[in-house]
Amino acid sequence: KNQVEQSPQSLIILEGKNCTLQCNYTVSPFSNLRWYKQDTGRGPVSLTIMTFSENTKSNGRYTATLDADTKQSSLHITASQLSDSASYICVAAGTALIFGKGTTLSVSS
Amino acid sequence: DAGVTQSPTHLIKTRGQHVTLRCSPISGHKSVSWYQQVLGQGPQFIFQYYEKEERGRGNFPDRFSARQFPNYSSELNVNALLLGDSALYLCASSFYSGGLLGETQYFGPGTRLLVL
Numbered sequence: 001k002n003q004v005e006q007s008p009q010s011l012i013i014l015e016g017k018n019c020t021l022q023c024n025y026t027v028s029p030f031s032n033l034r035w036y037k038q039d040t041g042r043g044p045v046s047l048t049i050m051t052f053s054e055n056t057k058s059n060g061r062y063t064a065t066l067d068a069d070t071k072q073s074s075l076h077i078t079a080s081q082l083s084d085s086a087s088y089i090c091v092a093a094g095t096a097l098i099f100g101k102g103t104t105l106s107v108s109s
Numbered sequence: 110d111a112g113v114t115q116s117p118t119h120l121i122k123t124r125g126q127h128v129t130l131r132c133s134p135i136s137g138h139k140s141v142s143w144y145q146q147v148l149g150q151g152p153q154f155i156f157q158y159y160e161k162e163e164r165g166r167g168n169f170p171d172r173f174s175a176r177q178f179p180n181y182s183s184e185l186n187v188n189a190l191l192l193g194d195s196a197l198y199l200c201a202s203s204f205y206s207g208g209l210l211g212e213t214q215y216f217g218p219g220t221r222l223l224v225l
Contacts, residue, residue, distance in 0.1 A: 004151075032211045043113070043199050043216030044152070051211055089151050093209050096165060099144075099151035 002027045004092050004100035012106045017080055021103045023073040023090035035064050035075045036089040038102065044089055047075070080107045111135070113202050113217035121223045122190050130185040130220045134202030140164075141183040142207045142214065143175055144199040152199055157207040158183055165207065187222075195224045 004025045013019050025033065032051045036044035048057045048064040050073075056065045061078045077084055087102040114133045122128050134141050140159045144152035157165035158177035172188045181202075187194055198221075201207070201214040208214040 031209060034208070036216075041197075041219075041221075043201075043218050045216070046213050049211055049213065091151075091208075093211075095209070096154055096167070097142075097208050097214075099153070101149070101151045 002092075002094060002096070002098050004090055004098050006088075006090050006100040006103050008103060009101070010104040010106070012108060013080055015080060015082055015107050015109050019077050019080060019105065021075045021077075021088050021090075021105070023075070023100060025071050025073070025090070025092040025098070025100075027071075027092040027094040027098050029094050030068065030071075031093040033064075033066055033073050033093070034091045035062070035073075036091065038087045038089055040086070047088075077105075080105075082107050082109060113200055113215050115198075115200050115217040115220050117220060118218065119221045119223075121225065123225050124190055124192060126190050126224075127186065127188050128190060128222060130187075130198050130200075130222075131182065132185070132200030132202075132217060133182045134200075135215055138202035138204055138215075139181055140203045140205050140207045141177055141181065142201045142203075143183070143185045144201065145169070145194075146197040146199055146219070148196070155185070159205060159207070190224045192224050195222060197221050 035047045038044040089102040090100040142157040143155040146152040154167040197219040
């Protein structure tokens, strides 16, 4: 069964700290993996897209990694800001886009 | 340039009614995809259209239907509404494959549907 699992379900960190979100996927065939940021009540916004041959991709303070052998991805956020508070969704693409349930990140001052 | 637009922003219906949601993609994008997002869950794929043809369909009942017009805008129709249809309905546009081949999908703000 094609599925994407994310951990943790929720996370609270202090402003300025770093954090890492995890994503495990079982999607076959596999084409690409993407991370989205979704603010409450808004549509998701793309952060990174990686094909199966890419290991890492950065977008400002966001760095995603991909291990296609172990079918794992991570999203690392550096020097968190209050505006990083959102849900972060991992999506694996095969014959369809399979979305994870997301990790809810809260950054406090 | 305008992003993906959706209308209406909010909608309240009662069980058994019908609803039509609308989406206008980014200029130049020919693919539109629809997603249902229940509170606390990730989006679930409903349909993908490209050049007015259905290219993909998720695991949703026949009460859900959609179409794409010559100007690439799209409508999602849901008949015989159930309480469980209450959700945020998202539309996403992209150049061609709905994200399957690696291009970026751009999401609209969504339509929040409440079924009473």
